[in-house]
Amino acid sequence: MKTEWLESFIETAKTKSLSKASEQLHMTQPALSKQMRKLEEDLGVTLFIRSATGVELTSAGEILLQEGESILSSVHSLQKKLVSTQEACDLTIGTWQSMAAFYLPYQLASAKDHNRHIDIKTSHHYYDLLEQLESNKIDGALFDDREVQHTYWSKLLFKEDFYLFVNDQHPLAEKENVSFEDFKEEPIVVLPPGCDVRTLVEKAYNRHNLKIPIGNEIEFAQSIMGFISANLGISILPEIFMRHLQSSNIKALPITDFKFKREISLVAKNPDVGKMLYTLFFKTRS
Amino acid sequence: MKTEWLESFIETAKTKSLSKASEQLHMTQPALSKQMRKLEEDLGVTLFIRSATGVELTSAGEILLQEGESILSSVHSLQKKLVSTQEACDLTIGTWQSMAAFYLPYQLASAKDHNRHIDIKTSHHYYDLLEQLESNKIDGALFDDREVQHTYWSKLLFKEDFYLFVNDQHPLAEKENVSFEDFKEEPIVVLPPGCDVRTLVEKAYNRHNLKIPIGNEIEFAQSIMGFISANLGISILPEIFMRHLQSSNIKALPITDFKFKREISLVAKNPDVGKMLYTLFFKTRS
DNA sequence: TATGGGTATAACAAAAGGTTATAGGTGATA
């Protein structure tokens, strides 16, 4: 049995709805439906009475709701105890500015109860990150390592799509979504070579047999947003940059024929440190 | 986290060896090795110090060994409590004689603490089993249902290889293993059409473009063993029949080019009853 | 220095777990 099933079950039991619980659990409704059937099969009992209005607990479900929570909590406290056996040391994580600004802080904040001090260092290039890993200046790095030669421990954290970022006065801003055909001629603002976003954007242009029409090359991602905001250019950036544009005049359009995703991994020289970082900060938990 | 990983961990910790534990757990050593790495990754700690002589627990491993057992036992007692909420009813299982003689009793015995009376009925033909399922004369059936049309709930229990069973005076008894080439001409004793063993043996002969050379057709599997024991014939039977031949004069030879396996599934008309049967009697547990 | 017992890794197959798209049931409401 998977403890994740138990977590899903408890959420479902509380909301009395697979669809509502599936949102809370950040998964689709069919996936949760399958999970609960697996749990029922594993336990050999029926947990829910399903209807078109939601689900209701059977008597077995009631018991599981009561006792499952206590089992889960003892599992969680065990996990904490185990991680705390690792000697407490200060940790340093290296990554791009976008991650440092809009992802890492939330991950670190979500992990309470750790007695460690975390530093964040930012870089513009792979080789910075790799060199700092090699020289132990950082304990882990966050970036898309698919195209990078290395032998370190690595664990995929998430994938994200790319969007076309335009000023809302830009002609394309009218559209719901765009394709390469719509903007292939137009110069774009890009990040410097050696960062994963640039690499993937170039790959996408190549895939369409296009040469990437570079307007400006800007190292500091935040200023790209300034460029677009001043309607001085457009850019292709991954989803995380959408967190910049709350109440701004920038629109992010899905690109229908941009087939690549950015895959951010946690990379560490020491596998033990990598696993600990992952468990402490990046493993999603209930 | 999977509770199965915990079970594997505890066995490994106790035997201080991945290979020894993997035997106990009925899996291969690489599989267990992977499982333990998964567990370590999930918990974010290193549990073993691995060496060429075995494994030793780290301090985190010691803690997990202590506390993991209590978590596992509360999970198991919860499962029991849940299953016992199902109203206690008598259950009937239908299957072949070989299963009824050499498999079912051990499975039923391994499941203590159930307050149910179990009946076993045997059949020689699929249609018997199916008809009895349909008419609720049996609650579940054990057989290879891959070639049988049905819409019932079904769950694979195990797979097994076929062997050539010969008297130890038979010329082939000298060999370590045999191939179709060695015995394709020789008449064999077979079970009647409509049982999975017969179907699979016929398929195997067909695969080799051979017609099955039937010597005798015997409905009662036990008497096939009698035939072989009296050196009156040879037969192709699945592994489970090897349990007949303790200290007998029958030898079972692997058939190198017999590519089919028998896959015994638990089949039930009512999925809830099926799951309960599975959990109570057929799910392997630590 | 061969050998046996131990773990790790590679390559592959099967099963599990996720996604989107879609069907079909139920109840509120126009």
Added chain:
DNA sequence: TATCACCTATAACCTTTTGTTATACCCATA
């Protein structure tokens, strides 16, 4: 009663996980 919003189930598909076999490599020891 037609329709809509909302619920769960299923199908088709893809990715990841978990198992297998085959093989390499390490180390103690005879």
